[in-house]
Structure formats: C-alpha cells, structure tokens
Amino acid sequence: MVSGNLHDATRPGEADYDAFLAKPIDIRALLEKIGTLLGLDWVYEAPAPAPQAALARPDEDVVEELRQLARIGYARGWRQG
Secondary structure (H helix, E strand, C coil): EEEEEEEHHHHCCCCCCCCEEECCCCCCHHHHHHHHHHHHCCCCCCCCCCCCCCCCCCCCCHHHHHHHHHHHHCCHHHHCC
C-alpha cells in the first residue's frame, strides 16, 4: 500500500496489505519491497561507459611545425599553432 498518511500503516488488525510505503516514494525502496514480497533476486547490469569523443590527429606537417616551435622555445608561436 502507498499512502501519504503514515497512520494508515499502523491500524492494528485492519491491514489488507503485505507492505506499506509512505509518499514520496523512493523507487529503490519500492523495488526492494517488490523483490522481497515476490522472492526475487534482482540482476543488475553494469552501466555502459560514456562514449569518448575521438580526437583527430593533426596533419604531420602541423605536428612537425609544433615540434620545431617547441624545440626553439617559441611558446607564443606554439600556443597559436
């Protein structure tokens, strides 16, 4: 039973339900109650990893120019390259 009134859960001798959850419903608690009442063993799958954006390698001439700028210590040119 789901109710916004906690007094519904404690009426002695009048319970026509197997379990009680108060609102607002916590989905984990609901699934746990369902699993317990039905004798279920939940099987969880590992979440899929987030896709990684592939970085394209710059053309070889651009890479070589950046290497040359780094060799001579030309930081401003390296940052702009």
